[in-house]
Amino acid sequence: MKVTIDGHEIEVEPGTTILQAARMIGGESVPPAMCYYSKLEDTGGKCRACLVEVSKGSEADPRPMPKLMASCKTGVMDGMEVKSISSDRVLEARKAVTEFLLINHPLDCPVCDQAGECDLQNLSFQHGISQKRFKEDKRTFEPENIGDNIQLHMNRCILCYRCVKVAEQLTDDRVHGVCGRGDHAQISTYISNAIDNEFSGNMIDVCPVGALTDKTFRFKSRVWFNKPYNAHRNCTKCSGKVTLWMFGEEIQRVTARKDEFHEVEEFICNQCRFDHKEPTDWVIEGPRKFEKFSVINQNNYTRKLDKVVIKTEEHILEGREQDRIKISMKNIPYTEHESKE
Structure with missing residues (x-):
């Protein structure tokens, strides 16, 4: 079957969704996805961030679909034509979805460990508005301890259900889920059980925001x-x-490897993630490549023959010292000589 997305035609297998076809094409035509996860079954259809406009249903029925469609749940038909980034309707809808997701989301970016690799940050940068219109109090939840390795910040959660699907499909003893209904829905453990199964750490990697973070990495360093x-x-x-995240010779944290869509390539166990923090525990293959626009690349990489190469440790230390000066608001003496200039 053939489908055209933003003028790019591609041939796909039956059963392929619009989102999957767009990812095969790549580039700006790929819709954002906050709840869909290709490595997990039965995900998607909740956040509505991946809405697209179907301007031609198929070769057999060329009528356009009257409503915007969730690309993660809409299958491709032969001859279908889709507008993603090229549709003003789609851009306005994504802007509205982003605004809804941010209504109850706290402005924790300066202190959130997910900052710099947060899908909601990226979505807000691409489709968000500069000012919010929601003036009422945000929905808040009481802190809850769900174990020794994972920190839960329910106030940041967007209820994508990814962590629930990880526990369902990777473990045999899921002890957490979505409790409550409507505005009271929240991620919680049943009867205050701790989440300690062998693959529970993957909940951190699949979370698109900072709702689930690594306690062993808490407030240690910024990812960049x-x-x-x-x-x-x-x-x-x-x-x-x-992927080892290192500062100098110290391993700050261990994560699973992720692809260009920020999805885990292969899930890892808790022993690899939390128990092996010495460089001698690992065979280091080389630097991990990231997309050039990632904030993680800022001041850490340089471009050379279309490859990303890590700079020296000196640049990172220099950047940290500059940040300390800015944060401390260090007073610089104002001399008479400077005033004349």
Whole structure:
């Protein structure tokens, strides 16, 4: 079957969704996705961030679909024509969806460990508005301890259900889920159980916001101050292929490797994620490549022959010192000589 998205035609297999076809094309035509996750079954259809306009239904029935469609749940038909970034209706709808997602989301970016690799930050930058119109009090939840390794910030949650799907499909003993209904819905454990199954750490990697973060990395460093390296080790529970986030010779955190759509390539076990924080525990393969527009690349990388190469540690240390000066608001003496200039 053939489908055209923003003027780009591609041939796909039956059963392919519009979002999957757009990802095959790549570029700006790929709709954002806050709840869909290709590595997990039965995801998508909740956030509405991936809405697209179907201007031609199919070759057999060329009538356009009257409403915008969720690309993660809409299958491709032969001859279908879709508008993503080229449609003003779609851009306005994504702007509205972004505004709705931010209504109850706290402005925690300066202190959130997810800052710099947050899908909601990216969505807000691409489709958000500069000022909010919602003046009422935000919905808030009481802090809840869900274990020794994972920090839950329910106030930041957008109810994408990804963490629930991870627990359902990777473990046999899911102890958390969405409790409550409507405005009272929240991620919680049943009867105050701790989340401690062997693959629970993957909940951190699939979370699109800072609702679930790594306690061992809490307030240690900003992600753009760390150097990501591909590494592996022999592990009997998972593939052992990870990304090490290092500052100097110290491993700040360990995550699963992610693809260009910020999705985990291979899920890893908690032992690899939390228990092996020494460089000698790993075989380091080399620097991890990221898209050039990522904030993680800021001051850490340089472009050379279309490859991303890590700069020296000196640049990161210099950037940290500049940030300390800005944060401390250091007073600079104002001399008579400077005033004359």
